[in-house]
Amino acid sequence: MTTFVDRVELHVAAGNGGHGCASVHREKFKPLGGPDGGNGGRGGDVVLVVDQSVTTLLDYHHSPHRKATNGKPGEGGNRSGKDGQDLVLPVPDGTVVLDKQGNVLADLVGQGTTYVAAEGGRGGLGNAALSSARRKAPGFALLGVPGATGDIVLELKTVADVALVGFPSAGKSSLISVLSAAKPKIADYPFTTLVPNLGVVTAGSTVYTIADVPGLIPGASQGKGLGLEFLRHVERCSVLVHVLDTATLESDRDPVSDLDVIEEELKQYGGGLENRPRLVVLNKVDIPDGKDLADMIRPDLEARGYKVFEVSAVARTGLKELSYFLAEVVAKARARKPKQEATRIVIRPKAVDETGFTVTFDEAEDVYRVRGEKPERWVRQTDFNNDEAVGYLADRLNRLGVEDELLKVGARAGDGVAIGSDENAVVFDWEPSMMAGAEMLGRRGEDHRMEAPRPAAQRRKERDARRGDSAQDEYDEFRPF
Ligand SMILES: Nc1nc2c(ncn2[C@@H]2O[C@H](COP(=O)(O)OP(=O)(O)OP(=O)(O)O)[C@@H](O)[C@H]2O)c(=O)[nH]1
Ligand SMILES: [Mg+2]
Missing domain, CATH: 2.70.210.12 (GTP1/OBG domain)
Structure with a gap:
């Protein structure tokens, strides 16, 4: 297997x-x-x-x-x-x-x-x-x-048109094996089917898929038996088929109460299955007692609004009618659904905005944090061992308006600036390099950006000290771009 x-x-x-x-x-x-x-x-x-x-x-x-x-x-x-x-x-x-x-x-x-x-x-x-x-x-x-x-x-989540649900040993796998070419395991003990089976049925000009999921028992929603886990494989189906055993040997069960139990479990599961179109298949009518019981409860089920089919998976009776009816239901459901085109989905890492960036003060790290698709990518593209490359980065950031924005939110020369998210940020001491910064601070700075970042506390102390006197004196080297 x-x-x-x-x-x-x-x-x-x-x-x-x-x-x-x-x-x-x-x-x-x-x-x-x-x-x-x-x-x-x-x-x-x-x-x-x-x-x-x-x-x-x-x-x-x-x-x-x-x-x-x-x-x-x-x-x-x-x-x-x-x-x-x-x-x-x-x-x-x-x-x-x-x-x-x-x-x-x-x-x-x-x-x-x-x-x-x-x-x-x-x-x-x-x-x-x-x-x-x-x-x-x-x-x-x-x-x-x-x-x-x-x-x-x-x-x-398997994509099947029709889903069979029912108690263990109701004959779901038997039914798939006679409606389609699928050859699932069939046996007289409960939980023969451990994983969903899928079969392809051709009825007239309609071809559809039919899925059989492991049997459900009372309390499946609380995890009893194999639970409801496999129901996600039938979430996409167009129609649910209740397979009811008319010849069960268990004295406390009968098809109608079985149906109520399964309905209750479907309701617990939700996922849209609770109001999916459904019909009833009364299986095992080759057994005389089964046939009698089926005839007896049939009016009751029809009164509840179910379309009812009496079949025998073993004697292969009632199958053609069932499979053609299912084909009709599936064809109708398909006609209602908008045609699914093959699509290409691309999910990009969330950037603040494709063209923009944000600058915020990060209290915990004591840095001004720059986020944005471009600045973050530019940093990754930079060879920090090459001064010219670093200068080029500064140039790009400035042209995007990062420096202006830093000034606007209150950053000063020597403050820590982190570009990127917490885990993979590039941190450096900011030194305004271009016109905007130069005018406000009187001097232009040099790029020695890739010095090892200092701990937040130390940076904070240094900044406080700088704020105390004049920020000007340290920056005396002019760097042309
Ligand atoms: N007499 C008779 N026996 C049937 C019929 N359909 C299935 N069975 C028998 O019922 C038993 C259970 O059949 P399965 O098809 O394995 O039942 P299932 O619903 O798939 O059961 P699980 O996989 O355990 O949930 C097997 O011994 C089958 O031979 C039928 O129409 N008539
Ligand atoms: Mg089975």
Whole structure:
């Protein structure tokens, strides 16, 4: 028997962007031929794609760590690095993607539906691309951005049109085995079926799927038996079929009270199943007592509004009528549903706003915290061992208005500034470098940004001391950009 896996935790890592290259063209008699460092390649994405031939998440259970390939670095002679390859992970139709907190990120229904679980990092620009009229021969290149990483949870909610529910041994699996080509395990002891079975039924011109879930017993909603856990596999069905055993040997059971029990459990489960269209199948009417009981309770059930079918999965009677009726119900439900197009869903890490940024004072860390997609990415692209690269970063931040904003919210030279979230921020002492800062503070500062950040308490003390006298004296070096 193949193992059925319907929930896995997956660790995904997109490829890193390749670093840009800083290189100068060399030729005989032309010692400085201009910058010719190529760009780094883009890192590959990790992409989930619905593939209807995949039916379980088993593969991911065995190997839950998945990584796309990195982009290659750029090279001299204007050669760009190759892009990393996307890692395509096929998932079954009806896979739900959740974060670790249980929030639904995407519900993947329909062949070809795609979800980018982790976006590859951008490649860094080489110095050829970075050159401009103002900066003719940059002696630096941008670093590739690390690919996104994260943990996601995949849950399978089988996509079946028809779902069979009922007590253990009511004959659900038997029914699937005679309505479709599926060959589930059938036996006379309860809980033969431990995981959902899916069968494909053709009735006239309609082809539909029918699912059988493990039997339910009173108290399933409290976890009795196999519980209600598997009901999520029938949440998407168009119609529920109560399979009732008319020939049970248990003295305290009869089809009508069985029906009430299952109805109560469905109500407890919720999930929309409580008001799904449903019908009743009275099974095992090949047994004479069963047939008598079925005939007896049938009017009662019809009075309750149920469409009732009497069948025998063993003698194969009443099946054609049932399967054609189900086909009709399914076809109607499909006509009502808007056509599901294959979609591509991309969820990017939450930035404050794609183009903007925010500056707030973080009391706990005693830093001014800059958040935003661009500033955070720019920091990751910067080679802090290269002064020119650091200067370029300062330039970019200033042009975006980060320095102005820092001044506006009250930051002063020497205050701590953190770019990025708490865990992966780059922290440095702020030294206003451009016009706005220069006017207010009288001097321009130097970039010695990548000194090891000092503890918050120390920074706070230093700042208080600075605020006491004049902030001017420490900054005497002018740094042109
Ligand atoms: N006489 C008779 N026996 C049946 C009929 N349908 C199923 N059975 C028997 O009932 C028993 C249980 O059948 P299953 O199909 O395994 O029942 P199930 O509802 O799938 O049970 P679980 O998987 O345990 O929930 C088996 O011994 C079947 O042979 C029927 O129409 N007539
Ligand atoms: Mg079964």
